Amino acid sequence: MNRQQIIISPIGIIHTPHNDINNMPIQPIAAKDIRGHIELYPEYEEGLTDLEGFSHITLLYHFHKIQGYRLMVKPFMDDREHGIFSCKAPKRPNAIGTSTVKLISIEKNIVNIEMVDMLNGTPLLDIKPFFPKYDNRIDAKAGWFDKTVSIPVEKMRSDERFRK
């Protein structure tokens, strides 16, 4: 059984207007007009070649303010508990988040983005281009969420529940 640990090093920092984990947008589509930028560490700048031209990119990042994890959580979108793997809540066994944001422009190692729903200062782990032909799942079904959530996500904000 392979249980070896994997060491990950951030490739940059995500700068956003969100300085506190309370009262944040809880999904990129709830952050439509909110701008931020990626400061990619200069040694990785060449890797951005040809990224301009993609309208959306998926960021992988570290939930760096989260301590430990829970297997059952009340996500922001419901008042009942669900398993952590049926939620995107940050308090997960590996504290990695993903957000597909809008790419605005690139200047050297700075990538300007929109739809930012992560904390200011978040360590960036990877940038992946979004390919609509491969990455959309138009006919997907979303279990507990389809059955119970009626408030539009655009109106929801985070709170204190995952601070400790």
Place this chain on the structure above:
Amino acid sequence: MNRQQIIISPIGIIHTPHNDINNMPIQPIAAKDIRGHIELYPEYEEGLTDLEGFSHITLLYHFHKIQGYRLMVKPFMDDREHGIFSCKAPKRPNAIGTSTVKLISIEKNIVNIEMVDMLNGTPLLDIKPFFPKYDNRIDAKAGWFDKTVSIPVEKMRSDERFRK
């Protein structure tokens, strides 16, 4: 500047029919009928609660056979070089892959899936539910790919290029 390292521990293993990095499907949609299963380590089983009911899940995993990285690569889908962050090629600064696969069924800590495009024995890092309302980007544009790639991805297979 926060350049601290982050330690990640696999939460399970992905079992697939792909035993060699050569001649694999290069995207989940190129692996439509190919089945596999996740063996989640038993201590995380409770975290699967309510996942059944989602038709698709996004897996984060470790490209465990990849050594080192390149900033410019020729992806499987093109014969020209592009920056690593404008491709999904595995030889990236942090060797983390993502695939949105079809969820078939769950039996205790075993999650049966379809559309598997990763190597047999791949260490699993996270499972995230796919929310069509939040995760689709219908009107996205895909830069170099839209301009140059005409072969359907379903017909493409991986080769030896990232083995060393």
